[in-house]
Amino acid sequence: MEIAGQRIVSARETGLVACRRCARVWPMGRRTCGRCGSALRSRDWGSLQRVWAWLTVGIICYIPANLFPMLKTRVLFSESEDTIVAGAIELALNGNIGVAMIILIASVAIPIGKFVAIGYLAISVARPERLRPAQRHRLYHIVEFIGRWSMIDVFVVAILSALVQLNFAASINPGPAAITFALSVIFTMLAAISFDPRMIWDRDGQGPDRQ
């Protein structure tokens, strides 16, 4: 692709406002995109507030998700309740180390990593930052791509609860953590979607370009 200028310049530096949906550019000051009808904003500083709001509720929901049981399993007359971590440990003890790792990565490592990454990105665009824009943008891509996969555990609970309903022999039912965990994943996805990654590149990554 041919760059517009001597080096890579942003639409904003060029006095243009770009549509984030259809990539069409317009003279700065235009309000709506004539191609796709979306609202135009060169930089959406209000988006940071939305990022923090969604991230906060996402973290709040994640706490009960780990304290309450995700699954209630009954085999004959013995009943057990498993939290996310306890369920993964049990899987590992039964020899399913690979599956235990999938659960731990999808339900613990990814959510916590996402909280940290989104918080860091939101802070990083508001002040001069050492980490280069390309690296921060890669982090954003990873967060955006991988975040949805935390939903695995919710689906596992759904499938098990539907499948294992065998009268006296065995039954599995969802615990309250299933809903708070699902909400935590959804809110964190909304936080990532609210973030405007174009701000990472402003002034070569040296803080906000407010005018």
Added chain:
Amino acid sequence: MSNPAAEIPDDGLDEMIACPQCDALYHARMPPDGRRATCRRCHTVLIAPRQGAYARVIALALTVMVLMIGATTFPFLAVNVAGFSNRASVLDSALAFVDGGLMASLAVLVVAFIIMVPVLRAALVIYVLGPLALGRAPLRGARKAFKVSEDLRPWSMAEIFIIGVAVALTKVSDLASVEFGPAFWMFAGLVVVIVLKDGAMDRWSIWKSLDSGS
């Protein structure tokens, strides 16, 4: 720093493209058929034209809808333990949360993520691209329809569901024997078709056609 905007007349702006992810500005140049033009600094795919792409996307979207009907009506999985057996459809899995109050909202979300959103996105894409593939003007509301389809993209989770099935099966394997129904294979196929469908869509070309058509 030079200011290219001063040199670009207003009516030339539709020959420019700005990366939606990092705002880098380029002169839009169609890459050769089947190749992709990516952003030089953040590597986001900007333009990816493909000959006959509209017809292919429509065919794939129709396949999604047919497979989803099959995947939700045929038996999905069945378990057997000591003479007791139970079978569950995809819909049963989603509705597993229905019984307990607040849990019902989770059932709604799961139905949405694995059934409604993939089907709705397929339907919207057919509505948007159908007339374009026939060389006609876009239908009313096509731009809004495509917008909704794009917004729903991260919320289409069929592929995550199928991995969830794999994990769930290893969990019950020591408790019960499991049988796969035809719906399982349909759903697995569905995941592949959705990936192919989304991969064949070139957003830049579609928005351009919707623009000149209205």
